[in-house]
Amino acid sequence: MDKTLNKFVAQHLWSEAVLDYPWWRRYLIIAARYLYVVLDDLAKGELTLRAMSLVYTSLLSLVPLMAVSFSVLKAFGMHNKQLEPVLLQFLAPMGEKGVEITSQVIGFIDNVKISVLGSFGIALLFYTAISLIQKIESTFNYIWRLDQHRSIGRRFADYGSVMLIGPLLVFTAIGLSARVLSGGLADEMTTMVPFLAHLRELAAKLTPYLMIVAAFTFFYMFIPNTQVKLRAGMVAGLVSGVLFQSLGWGFGSVVVSATDSGPYVIYSGFAILILFMMWMYISWLILLVGSSIAFYVQHPEYVVPARRSGDLSISQQEDLALQIMALMAQRYYEGKRPMTSTEYVARLRVQIQGVTRVLRALRLAGLVVEDASEPPRYLPNAPLENVNLKQVLDAVRSEGASAALVRRRPRPGVSGVKEIRENIDRAIASALEGTSVRDLALGKDEERPNSAASQ
Known part of the structure; x- marks a missing residue:
């Protein structure tokens, strides 16, 4: 082990x-x-390191992000003061200092006049805001073992829609829930049925917690550049919501309440900044831990005591490439829908890094191609009866190879190695001669189905 x-x-x-x-x-x-x-x-330190990095990025991007996000609220008759309850809830563990920070942030946002920034200033404001979400996506993709990030166009489209439409949806949901719980219909129902008064009071207390769980679930399903299942997102959102409330209570009770000791004595006037950064770090770490939980729920093959890096030997990559090409050929000849990388993971019960690496190698070798769907599905890029199995093996064996160093005076290689390599290649070519991907998928003696002719 x-x-x-x-x-x-x-x-x-x-x-x-x-x-x-x-x-x-x-x-x-x-x-x-x-x-x-x-x-x-957590013990390996990568999550804590990325959480600290996000704290620094947040300090630089917090005001621009909120200024861009909540500028759309003014167009609908809302004011930045309506942001105050949300910030107060997030900073509730900081007690009175949270109220002070909230008022300062609201003041900063009020002072940002987007109309007088000019085109360059607006572009810089958007870039600063988007860079924070891009950093979050990069961290989430690391947790989800993803190498491919969103394209520039998709980043602006997805992130822009979240920043502009997201706040409107959040405040609409908050307003509707408050109206339902405090409206006249609710008063009449509680008057007729006294038991409903207790349910109403319970719903009023649970609504903030449900909002937090829903926000975490949205993050876990939207940010990673992959299709996250609802079950994984909800489990992670529930765990993160409980952690957020529990650690928030502990932070407020142990750290912030120590007015005569701790950071107040050590840092004096800087205590509010230190406390804010500490709570930001805890919040980001909770978010990343929840993302890790969502990943493990969706990919239980990684729930092992060690070797969660997903690295595969050359032999394992060759076997995986042959299995992927065989499955792809079978579905092609049967007229079925092509598979995504996540579907290959579920079908073959392997870790996702191996699948993405093998698919990338096959794509670079010109054997497969991605379609335009999201997430992409993989199709054959050449007639399968003409693709020899040795081409498949060569694709994964040469993936990631770097060119040899160019020297003014080339040095001779170790004698005998080149000849052995040539003998190995000839032996593999001889063993696989006349065997195509179609033969692997359907068998040499089986005729191509009629569905293939129609395609």
């Missing part, structure tokens, strides 16, 4: 004896496995 958080705990959680446990105990072990892998990721 590779180096991991705690080998003794890992051996117990992933022991074969778990299969003989009662069902309730197996579920507890499964939940403990998810907790273990998340804590292991």
Whole structure:
């Protein structure tokens, strides 16, 4: 077993004896496995490092992001003061200092006059705001083991719609919920049925928490450049919402309430800034931990004590490439819809890094091509009866290769290595001679289905 958080705990959680446990105990072990892998990721330090990076980016981009986002509210007759309850709820763990920070942020946003910035100033304001979301996407893509990011056009389209339409939807939802809970119809119903008064009071208390869970769920489903299942997003949103409220209560009770000691004595006038940065760091870390939970819920093949990097040996990549090409050919000849990378992961039960790397190698070799859908689906880019299996193996074996260093005085290679390589290549070519991808998928003696002729 590779180096991991705690080998003794890992051996117990992933022991074969778990299969003989009662069902309730197996579920507890499964939940403990998810907790273990998340804590292991935290212990490695990458999530905490990225959370600190996002704190710094947030300090630079917070006011421009809110200025752009809530400028659209003014067009609908809303004022930035209506942003105040949302900020107060986010900064509630900071107590009175949260109120002070909220008023300062609102003042900064009020002082930003987009109409007098000019075209260059508006473009710079949008770029600063979008850069924060781009940084978040990059972090989420790292957690989700994704190499491909959104294109420039998609970034402006997706992020711009969120910044301009998102605040309007949020405040509309808040306004509707407040109107429903405090409207005349609700008063009449609670008067006729006294029991509904307790439900109304409970709903009023739960609404802020449900809003937080919904916001986290939206982040987990929208930000990663992949299709996130609703179940994964909701589980992560619920866990993150509970963590946010619990740690917020602890932060307010332990750190902020220590008025005569702690940061107030050490940092004096800078205490409010230090507390704000500390809470920002905790909030970003909660968001990233929730994203990690969503990833593991959607990809349970990564819930292992070690080797979650997804690296594959050359032999494993070759096997995976042959399986992908065979599946692609089978679906092509059967007239079925092409598969996405996520569908290949689910079908072959492999980790997503291996699938994306092999698909990239096949695409660069000209054997497959992406369609225009989102997420992209993969189609054959050449007649499958003309694609030899050795071409498939060569595609993954040469992927990522770098050119040799150019020297003024070339040095001779180690004697015998080139000849051995040539012998290996000839042996592979001889073994695979006359075997195409179509033969692998359908069998050499099977005729092509009629559906292929129609295509």
